[in-house]
Amino acid sequence: MDKLNPMQREAALHTEGPLLILAGAGSGKTGTMTHRIAHLIKDEGVDPYNILAVTFTNKAAAEMRDRVEALVGAGVRMWIMTFHAACLRVLRRHADLIGYRSDFTVYDPTDQKVVARNCVKQLGLDEKRYAPAYVLSVISKCKEKGRTASDFESEPSESILHEGLAAVYRLYEDTLKSNNAMDFGDLIMRAVFLLEQSPETLEEYRRRFRYIMVDEYQDTDPMQYRFVKLLAGERGNICVVGDDDQCIYEWRGADITNILNFEKDFPGAKVVKLEQNYRSNANILGGANSVIAHNSSRKSKELWTDREGGAKIVFEETWDERDEARYVAREIASLAGDGYNYRDMAILYRTNAQSRTFEEALSVAQIPYRVLGGVRYYDRKEIKDLLSYMRLVQNPSDDLALARVINEPKRGVGEKSLAKVRAYADASEQSLFEAFADEDALMSLSARARESIINMELAIKRYADGDHGISEIYDGLMIDTGYLPALEAQNTVEAESRIENLLEFKTVILEYEAEDPNITLAEFMEKIALISDIDNHDRSENAVTLMTLHSAKGLEFPVVFMPGMEDGLFPSGRTAEKPGGVDEERRLCYVGMTRAMERLYLVRAKQRTLYGRRDQTVESRFLREIDEDFLEGADKIGSDTTGYFHEAMGPQDGYSSAEIFRPFDRIDQIRREVATAHRRDDEGGRAGSVSFTIGDEVRHPKFGDGLVLEFDGRVVTVMFGAAGKKRLAADLAPLEKI
DNA sequence: CGTGCCAGAGTTTTT
DNA sequence: CTCTGGCACG
Numbered sequence: 001m002d003k004l005n006p007m008q009r010e011a012a013l014h015t016e017g018p019l020l021i022l023a024g025a026g027s028g029k030t031g032t033m034t035h036r037i038a039h040l041i042k043d044e045g046v047d048p049y050n051i052l053a054v055t056f057t058n059k060a061a062a063e064m065r066d067r068v069e070a071l072v073g074a075g076v077r078m079w080i081m082t083f084h085a086a087c088l089r090v091l092r093r094h095a096d097l098i099g100y101r102s103d104f105t106v107y108d109p110t111d112q113k114v115v116a117r118n119c120v121k122q123l124g125l126d127e128k129r130y131a132p133a134y135v136l137s138v139i140s141k142c143k144e145k146g147r148t149a150s151d152f153e154s155e156p157s158e159s160i161l162h163e164g165l166a167a168v169y170r171l172y173e174d175t176l177k178s179n180n181a182m183d184f185g186d187l188i189m190r191a192v193f194l195l196e197q198s199p200e201t202l203e204e205y206r207r208r209f210r211y212i213m214v215d216e217y218q219d220t221d222p223m224q225y226r227f228v229k230l231l232a233g234e235r236g237n238i239c240v241v242g243d244d245d246q247c248i249y250e251w252r253g254a255d256i257t258n259i260l261n262f263e264k265d266f267p268g269a270k271v272v273k274l275e276q277n278y279r280s281n282a283n284i285l286g287g288a289n290s291v292i293a294h295n296s297s298r299k300s301k302e303l304w305t306d307r308e309g310g311a312k313i314v315f316e317e318t319w320d321e322r323d324e325a326r327y328v329a330r331e332i333a334s335l336a337g338d339g340y341n342y343r344d345m346a347i348l349y350r351t352n353a354q355s356r357t358f359e360e361a362l363s364v365a366q367i368p369y370r371v372l373g374g375v376r377y378y379d380r381k382e383i384k385d386l387l388s389y390m391r392l393v394q395n396p397s398d399d400l401a402l403a404r405v406i407n408e409p410k411r412g413v414g415e416k417s418l419a420k421v422r423a424y425a426d427a428s429e430q431s432l433f434e435a436f437a438d439e440d441a442l443m444s445l446s447a448r449a450r451e452s453i454i455n456m457e458l459a460i461k462r463y464a465d466g467d468h469g470i471s472e473i474y475d476g477l478m479i480d481t482g483y484l485p486a487l488e489a490q491n492t493v494e495a496e497s498r499i500e501n502l503l504e505f506k507t508v509i510l511e512y513e514a515e516d517p518n519i520t521l522a523e524f525m526e527k528i529a530l531i532s533d534i535d536n537h538d539r540s541e542n543a544v545t546l547m548t549l550h551s552a553k554g555l556e557f558p559v560v561f562m563p564g565m566e567d568g569l570f571p572s573g574r575t576a577e578k579p580g581g582v583d584e585e586r587r588l589c590y591v592g593m594t595r596a597m598e599r600l601y602l603v604r605a606k607q608r609t610l611y612g613r614r615d616q617t618v619e620s621r622f623l624r625e626i627d628e629d630f631l632e633g634a635d636k637i638g639s640d641t642t643g644y645f646h647e648a649m650g651p652q653d654g655y656s657s658a659e660i661f662r663p664f665d666r667i668d669q670i671r672r673e674v675a676t677a678h679r680r681d682d683e684g685g686r687a688g689s690v691s692f693t694i695g696d697e698v699r700h701p702k703f704g705d706g707l708v709l710e711f712d713g714r715v716v717t718v719m720f721g722a723a724g725k726k727r728l729a730a731d732l733a734p735l736e737k738i
Numbered sequence: 739c740g741t742g743c744c745a746g747a748g749t750t751t752t753t
Numbered sequence: 754c755t756c757t758g759g760c761a762c763g
Contacts, residue, residue, distance in 0.1 A: 057753080084753045185753095219752075252752090410739065410740090548749085550749090573749090574749060
């Protein structure tokens with residue numbers, strides 16, 4: 001307790017009744033929570049068994065457990081886990097109460113998408129209007145709020161799609177049910193329903209969890225709120241920790257009013273604010289504060305630090321995204337020369353698509369880096385295939401898994417054969433796998449298909465006896481199903497990399513087994529299902545970290561780069577349209593800035609190619625919101641169009657001359673010329689007489705000198721120094737190349 | 739069954 | 754631009 005400041009101590013010592021800890025970024029939140037738990041156990045004599053601590057990520061849960069164990073000793077019998085893991089546990093134990101078998105499978109978003117598409121098809125609905133992604137978003141939103149298919153059906157709606165959506169939702173639910181599967185949304189929703197429907201069960205958990213803690217409370221959605229509220233019951237020994245300024249998941253159902261209304265929801269709640277920041281230097285903190293101050297309806301709170309000085313926030317403008325990446329790479333190299341480790345530095349961007357240019361620039365500069373996010377490791381085809389086999393071993397009713405691998409590797413069981421078995425299974429109300437054992441089901445199949453199916457069935461059954469360890473099962477399935485042999489036979493580079501991935505996965509399994517030699521297949525599958533890339537983020541490797549701003553929440557780095565500070569990208573153009581959208585982006589900006597401990601770089605590219613389109617950019621409004629006192633390079637802000645143009649005309653300052661004024665290297669130039677030529681061909685040579693290349697300098701009698709930004713064969717977009725951006729007909733406009 | 743083409747989508751995504 | 758998944762074709 002000596003290590004805590006007065007506010008932190010006050011929070012840690014308050015153990016009875018509702019408590020809201022408003023914990024600003026870097027204010028020692030985790031330390032406060034872990035000390036609170038330790039205090040409960042050691043000083044108040046609370047049995048760890050009676051404590052529940054929920055987080056959003058496995059990583060946060062693991063960190064909290066480590067730190068608690070460091071204080072009170074290892075092997076604490078306490079629930080410290082994610083919302084989903086906690087609900088999963090409840091559901092496994094009482095699955096029968098809601099008509100599920102306890103060996104149910106958890107479907108990830110890819111699985112969900114497949115089911116959704118199948119449902120739309122089965123119902124004969126238009127796959128364009130009922131795109132799987134859209135249908136799923138509707139279903140997920142329902143589940144976040146606890147609206148079942150029946151609820152949805154009976155709700156009045158203006159939408160002409162409503163009836164169709166209701167049908168899809170219903171069929172989707174039926175499909176999951178008969179596959180003995182739940183999706184992520186189900187885990188929370190069904191656990192809540194279970195507790196609400198079974199007072200005895202609820203009472204059991206209430207008696208057990210006499211002390212409840214919730215991390216990142218600002219990001220809870222309505223169902224998660226209901227879950228903790230239920231468990232807290234009358235006693236209300238609930239301690240929530242959060243920061244309304246860091247609510248960045250509203251788009252995913254998080255309800256910021258949960259934290260804003262905590263005192264109303266839990267009468268008599270005590271509120272403790274942790275406002276002293278121990279992470280960032282004064283300039284970074286000041287800058288972050290000045291940005292977030294532009295949001296209204298906040299809990300009043302302002303971070304402060306007793307540390308003086310430190311580097312100012314650096315703002316830099318670059319020509320385009322490639323220059324932006326080169327600039328960042330150069331700074332990283334130079335900081336590495338000054339004694340920073342690569343692992344101390346992170347590049348945090350708004351969208352995953354931005355990672356590419358940085359990867360290229362870092363490779364060229366021979367800087368080690370690690371990209372988090374993007375395509376998930378467990379989403380790779382070969383991994384999903386093997387996992388599907390393993391899922392079948394665990395839950396033979398999983399028709400989705402079976403359909404995925406029934407002909408993987410190719411074994412002569414195509415669409416037709418599958419359809420026949422499916423028809424039989426449907427008619428006899430069995431799962432596909434059960435139908436395999438049924439002679440009649442296979443009767444109409446070709447001899448080859450029949451034999452393949454029987455072999456596959458045997459392979460799966462062989463490992464379903466509970467006598468095999470996971471790695472044994474894994475190896476066995478890889479061989480017995482013919483999966484690995486088929487890949488080896490392919491003898492291609494691609495197959496080679498798949499084999500490598502499969503071997504890599506084997507080491508993952510071995511690691512889990514090393515940690516817990518008695519781990520069962522079901523337990524393993526559970527862990528795998530609920531894991532994310534960010535959980536694997538490993539600081540031991542000395543590499544620069546690349547990830548989205550969202551993924552960075554909860555982390556800190558001595559040096560942080562935030563590229564892409566442009567309106568439309570950050571804040572994202574899409575969010576800007578929604579009410580409150582920019583506020584959430586601003587909070588995201590605040591989250592990003594407060595990740596930095598010693599140095600923070602905000603970077604902007606003056607033009608950017610996104611989805612194959614090159615556009616002029618406008619600096620992010622967040623840049624203008626930063627108090628100039630904390631900024632180096634503030635003079636560059638607000639000097640947009642003309643400033644950029646003059647620079648383009650000739651070198652100005654030391655740094656930029658080398659890179660920035662040569663917007664395109666030779667290869668780019670050639671590529672563009674080829675593209676331009678092609679486009680002319682497409683136009684049938686109509687506009688063939690005039691051609692422009694991006695970057696051409698041109699003169700117009702009225703508008704003066706300008707620079708070609710875009711040319712599509714007919715329309716040329718020119719940025720004029722005096723007149724601004726103009727779109728002109730290439731074959732008509734009196735343009736002269738200079 | 740494998741290949742190759744095409745259309746469509748591409749913000750963020752703790753589980 | 755780049756990836757993905759579906760689909761047509763041989």
